[in-house]
Amino acid sequence: MHEKRAMLSRRGAVAILAAAGVLSSARAQEIGRETAREKTQEKTSALLRTLHARAASAAPGGRGNPLRYEGSAPGPVLRVRQREELRVRLVNELAEATTVHWHGLRLPNAMDGVAHLTQPPVEAGESFDYRFRPPDAGTFSYHAHSAEQADAGLYGALLVEEREAVDADRDVVLVLGLPDAGERSQLPVLNGVVQPDILVQPGERLRLRMINAAAARGLSLKLEGHAAWVMALDGQPVEPFLARESRVGLAPGSRVDLFVDATASAGAVAPIRSGMRDDTTIARLVYQG
Ligand SMILES: [Cu+2]
Structure with missing residues (x-):
């Protein structure tokens, strides 16, 4: 609606300016063509x-x-x-x-x-x-x-x-899915991969967006060596709070957004663990630089 209205008013303005002799008719036509091009682009835009x-x-x-x-x-x-x-x-x-x-x-x-x-x-x-x-x-x-x-x-x-920028340097999206039935490993699959490495730069603040897309499998995890500030739950912002022992639980369908400050130094590796005794590494933060 908004784009259409902006487009119409622009075309209207061009017509008025052309009629008033402010714009040459050639320039007006050119702008008309640009507007038409914008319209086609709008139809095939990334949106x-x-x-x-x-x-x-x-x-x-x-x-x-x-x-x-x-x-x-x-x-x-x-x-x-x-x-x-x-x-x-x-x-x-x-x-x-x-x-x-x-x-x-x-x-x-x-x-x-x-x-x-x-x-x-x-x-x-x-x-x-x-x-x-x-x-x-x-x-x-x-x-x-x-x-x-x-x-x-x-x-x-x-x-x-968000319409206002959020205080993080970068989004990291982690989507939990089910392993393929043919897969031997029963480890959770994150972004389609078993035990993915998440590359981080020392000093940056990540917004870790965790999504449990599995229809009937929960996941609890622990982020080693990093404070995990919960800043949204299930798509609703919360007053940020520190997750105890950096543990987070994800029921089927749920989402947790965390602020994680990359406080370790270059070359460090921090596992994200799961399992009854935190004994399974499901992903790793791997420091670059
Ligand atoms: Cu759903």
Whole structure:
């Protein structure tokens, strides 16, 4: 709405200036062409994201998640500013129906992605456009509204950026998913990887956005050697508080945002542990420099 109104008023202004002889008609035409170009760009802008839901091509060895958005599990990180419109075209290239559910967001019911309830299922070969303006900033996720499809790889992070900058140098997104059934390891999969390394620079402040995208698996973890300041829970800002012993629990579907100051020095490695005795390393902070 806003863009359209700005566009119309600009065109109106150009016409008025041209009529008043302030702008040569050639210049007015040129601006008209620019405006038309902006309009096409607007239609194909980065804000219109496409999510192709596909089965993974039968990879040698059959590893990895069987279903993917845009060829990866998790799918691409979607970002939108608070109250700006998110536009996503789901293209269903699966052999079965699917829908996208936007987890934890306030949105119009018709966009909620629940097949047979808020929309007809998006059948194989069909597509559907989701568009809405998230009223709240924070860390959210999206996933197929079928636990089987979501756990098979149709999930990803959705970040709604605050309108005022947050006091962190960098976002690090960690999305927990389920290991592929064929995978021997039962370690949690973070960003599609078992035991990923998170590269950090000494002195920087991270905003660690942790998302549990697994439909039925909880995770508790402990960040070794670093203070973990909880600054948002499930997409809602909180008055920052220090997590005791830097332990954080993530129920299925939940999100925790942490401020983590990289206080160790170059070359340091800090494990993120899980398990009953903190005996399993699920990821590591690896210092650069
Ligand atoms: Cu959900």
